[in-house]
Amino acid sequence: MRFRTALAALLLTGTTLIGSPAAAAAPVTIAYAQRTQAWQLVLTNGEVVEVPEALAKAPKDAVNAGVRAPFLVSGDGKHFLYFRKSDGLFVERTLNGKEKVVSRRLTAYTIDEEWPMVSDDGSYVVTSTSAPGVGIFADLRTGKVLPPPGHTDAWSFLGFSSDGKRLLLADDERLTVFDRGLRARMRLKTRLAPMALANDYITAATPVGTWPKYRKLRLLNLRTGRAKGTVTVQLPRGRYIDDLDFDQAGRVIVRSKTGTGVVIYRVSTATGKATLLRTIARPDAEAWVLPGDNPYEPWTERKSKASQE
Template identity: 80%
Template sequence: MRFRAALATLLLTAATLIGPPAAAATPVTIAYAQRTQTWQLVLTNGDVVEVPEALAKAPDDAANPGAPAPFLVSGDGRHFFYFRKSDQLFVERTLNGKERVVSRRLTAFAINEEWPVVSDDGSFVVTTTSAPGVGVFADLRKGKTLPLPGRTDAWSFLGFSPDSKRLLLAGENQLTVFDRGLRARMRLKTRLGSMALANDHVTAAVPVGTWPKYRKLRLLNLRTGRVSGTVTVRLPRGQYVDDLAFDRAGRMIVRSRTGTGVGIYRISKATGKATLLRTIVRPDAEVWVLPGDETYEAWTERKSKSQK
């Protein structure tokens, strides 16, 4: 009896000392970036981090002096990119990391002539150009800039898959899926454009209508060429499909400019029903950038106008 009592006391004491396992802390990421006098990061915990080393505008000796300098945040909210003032190179950073040069070929001289696009995990950068065409393909995991696919810049870059393992590009009457080494994995002859590539690396979303007032879409199978019927996206009156993507689970996500900022919706592939996931109110800043934004999005500037 004494042994059992002692053992019970020991177990009770251990349970009291150890207690229930603590819940894993939610990692702090970037909620959005904004530019007032300088660039700032607003974090998900409410903290604000200054980035004074980031250029706000193209320098006087650039191709387009005074043009707004790109500042991008990866879709996962962990990486941010900017042209730095010291040498005007385009660099990548994490909240607790050091600057890494993306490519020495991408400098502030090319602002508003080249537009960088960042993969969701922040590990790959592609630039589109005013040619039109593409410029730099930089794989930051390997720390190198890759030669152009097919040794030509005559491509339109359409986007990354959510897992950042594939890139979708359009050539003349052709869509091609490339891996990170820019090896062609799938080709389809088609006149259809696309706005997003799913994580199955086969399904692409095709907007229907005239930019910027997209409200309909179709799904395209890049392996078979089969196209789904047209689905009307049932957004609130006066809103349009400003940005379309797939999440990692294959669901369609639409971002749409609202009167106060941006609304984020999950879209039914079958019916077009739009389920509001969240709204983000535009801060009182000259410019703001959400994770996953490209150089220009409909909601970034105070007035909706393209910088291209």
């Protein structure tokens, strides 16, 4: 559930900023990925890069043959991850880099049974499973795949901190903040289920209401266990909190699906005021992925699962 500033040099209203001095000086990153017949990367300079080696659908021998294969872009817009056609392994790449296998345990056979999520810096992958529970914890910087904390998969993965240095997991009514080596740094017993962790590793944000029509949120202090009062986010009628996050400065960011794409707001946790940051128009593609998306956000497919319910 990560969305950062990879689009800042590209889209404010759906128009590419080609030729402006500011855009020319900015480093080129991935604005989004899209899939027509095959996966493509659309860069912040308007260039389109084909990724023909990425699976579009789960193969015939997979548990869920024919379903959409996950394709991820890290929140910083520098890394992309996919199941490759040659052997079905899940790999990570940068625009100018070589493929790096995340884990040989994560294969196309388990597509739609195991869901990968990547930190904003593209260097850590966690999977949730249909068990339910967690699967792998892969630190791409060290090349290590770590066993689940406590050697049990009975955890729910709630998210990374914005800087990718901490992981927030839940076990029944217990929240635990882990570092990248899966050493516990903080524990709290609570019934709340946060969706985001700030870079102070103490402040968490949780939506309030009934899924998927969240319009309220509250903050939780993981050190003291105190939760602030519920705040109603001042979204336009018919829009909801589809994704919740913190930016690098600790401000709450909300993404909301629209009929034509996604809008991103910065939200005051004191008043609920929602300040529009940008509007992103959906491309004419079968599926699309924004930097920081989980495998199946409400807007990723032309007709999402959420819209069909």
